[in-house]
Amino acid sequence: MRIVVVGGGIAGLSAAYELQECARAMELSPEIVLIEKEGYLGGKIVTERVDSFVIEGGPDTFVSTKPWGVALARKLEIEERLMGTDMERRRVFVVRDGKLVELPDGLAMMVPTKFWPMIKTSLLSPLGKLRMGLDFFTPPADGDQDESLGAFVSRRLGREVYERLIEPLMSGIYAGDGDRLSLASTFPFLRDWEREHGSLTGGALALRRKRRAARRSGAPRSIFLTPQNGLGEMVETLQAALDSVEIRLNQSVESVVPVDGGFMLQIAGSEPMHATAVILAAPGFAAAKLVRPFDARLADVLDGIEYVSTATVSLAFDQDQLDHGLDGHGYVIPRREGREALACTWTSTKFPHRAPEGGALVRVFIGRAGQGEEHIADEQELIAIARRELAETMGITAEPKIVRVYQWPDAMPQYNLGHPERLDKIEQRLANWPGLALAGAAYKGIGIPDCIHSGEQAAASILAHLAIMKDQEDFALQKMEVS
Numbered sequence: 001m002r003i004v005v006v007g008g009g010i011a012g013l014s015a016a017y018e019l020q021e022c023a024r025a026m027e028l029s030p031e032i033v034l035i036e037k038e039g040y041l042g043g044k045i046v047t048e049r050v051d052s053f054v055i056e057g058g059p060d061t062f063v064s065t066k067p068w069g070v071a072l073a074r075k076l077e078i079e080e081r082l083m084g085t086d087m088e089r090r091r092v093f094v095v096r097d098g099k100l101v102e103l104p105d106g107l108a109m110m111v112p113t114k115f116w117p118m119i120k121t122s123l124l125s126p127l128g129k130l131r132m133g134l135d136f137f138t139p140p141a142d143g144d145q146d147e148s149l150g151a152f153v154s155r156r157l158g159r160e161v162y163e164r165l166i167e168p169l170m171s172g173i174y175a176g177d178g179d180r181l182s183l184a185s186t187f188p189f190l191r192d193w194e195r196e197h198g199s200l201t202g203g204a205l206a207l208r209r210k211r212r213a214a215r216r217s218g219a220p221r222s223i224f225l226t227p228q229n230g231l232g233e234m235v236e237t238l239q240a241a242l243d244s245v246e247i248r249l250n251q252s253v254e255s256v257v258p259v260d261g262g263f264m265l266q267i268a269g270s271e272p273m274h275a276t277a278v279i280l281a282a283p284g285f286a287a288a289k290l291v292r293p294f295d296a297r298l299a300d301v302l303d304g305i306e307y308v309s310t311a312t313v314s315l316a317f318d319q320d321q322l323d324h325g326l327d328g329h330g331y332v333i334p335r336r337e338g339r340e341a342l343a344c345t346w347t348s349t350k351f352p353h354r355a356p357e358g359g360a361l362v363r364v365f366i367g368r369a370g371q372g373e374e375h376i377a378d379e380q381e382l383i384a385i386a387r388r389e390l391a392e393t394m395g396i397t398a399e400p401k402i403v404r405v406y407q408w409p410d411a412m413p414q415y416n417l418g419h420p421e422r423l424d425k426i427e428q429r430l431a432n433w434p435g436l437a438l439a440g441a442a443y444k445g446i447g448i449p450d451c452i453h454s455g456e457q458a459a460a461s462i463l464a465h466l467a468i469m470k471d472q473e474d475f476a477l478q479k480m481e482v483s
């Protein structure tokens with residue numbers, strides 16, 4: 001009995017780990033193989049350690065509000081190595097007309113909860129602030145119809161709040177176009193707040209009260225966590241823990257075809273491999289290519305999940321090269337500012353342990369749906385954009401000591417309108433292929449905890465399938481013995 005996991009990103013690694021740990025407990029002893037087309041594990045998680053700087057190429061933190069990231073760290077015995085962000089200097093800024101304006105205090109999941117900071121902020125016009133107040137008087141929408149994030153927030157808080165506040169914060173997560181993103185698939189709790197509390201502000205206030213109560217009972221304060229040595233530490237620890245898993249790097253799975261008793265995998269440059277069950281933990285479009293030969297309808301649905309290309313440029317300096325104090329976690333740039341960059345993290349303030357004494361590290365994000373994506377392929381252009389961004393917004397023109405560019409073509413899945421229906425169709429199609437499961441960022445959450453959870457769920461569904469198969473075999477054997 002062999003289970004193959006295709007893709008060695010965090011979802012595939014979590015699936016392999018769950019298979020290894022649970023199969024033992026279930027007295028199943030499958031051979032587990034993880035196949036990754038690149039020469040390294042981790043997928044989007046890439047951590048480089050250069051001259052005592054910890055540089056993240058992809059994700060740099062995960063949220064503790066979704067339990068699966070912390071739970072995995074606990075299982076791997078690295079929970080005590082998780083560090084929060086610097087809460088003393090957690091100011092975040094938004095660019096308005098080219099200038100940095102501090103994000104008003106009191107936002108809960110992007111939604112304002114404090115009156116005075118919103119009244120005083122120069123981020124919004126007086127009319128925009130007045131319009132925001134209509135949230136209290138706007139009745140919840142009827143029915144269960146999904147709507148775009150942009151339409152929903154504009155309906156409740158006004159277009160200006162959407163464009164100046166919510167859109168740039170949301171872009172930091174999805175790099176998407178909020179006028180196309182499905183509310184139900186991205187921020188479903190906002191709709192729940194509208195229904196349950198009558199307004200977004202009411203929902204946000206309730207959340208703040210809950211958080212305050214949790215803090216009193218000793219819960220950690222920063223909701224953003226990362227291992228001390230970068231997220232790569234999580235990947236390295238997982239890799240070391242997969243002692244019963246055969247890991248194959250630099251091998252690309254080319255097709256997966258159902259055959260008697262499972263699936264036959266074609267692997268570039270290697271012998272075909274039979275598997276009793278397969279978990280596809282590759283991006284949606286890559287999974288589509290693999291299933292197309294036997295289920296074109298499933299492939300079409302998977303191909304319907306759009307992806308956006310992004311890049312990050314990390315620049316390291318000596319602090320005394322900079323006139324800027326980097327006093328905060330960084331800033332986001334609204335789409336309407338028309339800039340090529342999306343955001344800039346002041347990494348050495350947000351995570352002081354990521355830079356040596358006297359060092360300064362910043363990271364510029366480039367590329368969002370329909371904006372800046374065209375530059376992703378050109379490394380020099382990306383560096384030029386990043387340096388222009390630092391010069392124009394922060395006045396930093398110093399020559400960086402270290403520059404690292406990470407290009408992420410087709411990296412961010414977009415949960416656009418129609419995504420919930422796509423997930424339903426995927427589930428219906430998968431019901432025809434017991435022994436086949438999907439995992440990863442394409443489906444029910446792009447954050448690391450969600451990807452871990454999706455890998456674990458895929459593993460659980462495969463193990464349940466194998467347990468049923470085993471019961472059926474045992475039953476058939478018993479019947480043969482009896483007769």
Ligand SMILES: Cc1cc2nc3c(=O)[nH]c(=O)nc-3n(C[C@H](O)[C@H](O)[C@H](O)COP(=O)(O)OP(=O)(O)OC[C@H]3O[C@@H](n4cnc5c(N)ncnc54)[C@H](O)[C@@H]3O)c2cc1C
Nearest residue numbers: 007009010011037043044058059060253282440441447448
């Ligand atoms: C720049 C950036 C910043 C981000 N920041 C954050 C953040 O701060 N916090 C957060 O929680 N999330 C963040 N994310 C999102 C998060 O990193 C990803 O959603 C998540 O890592 C995806 O994991 P995955 O395992 O689903 O996919 P991937 O990491 O894409 O892994 C899929 C793997 O499948 C392999 N593969 C594909 N096809 C084949 C094939 N045919 N055969 C074999 N192998 C194959 C690929 O090589 C890849 O290694 C960020 C993403 C990016 C790009």
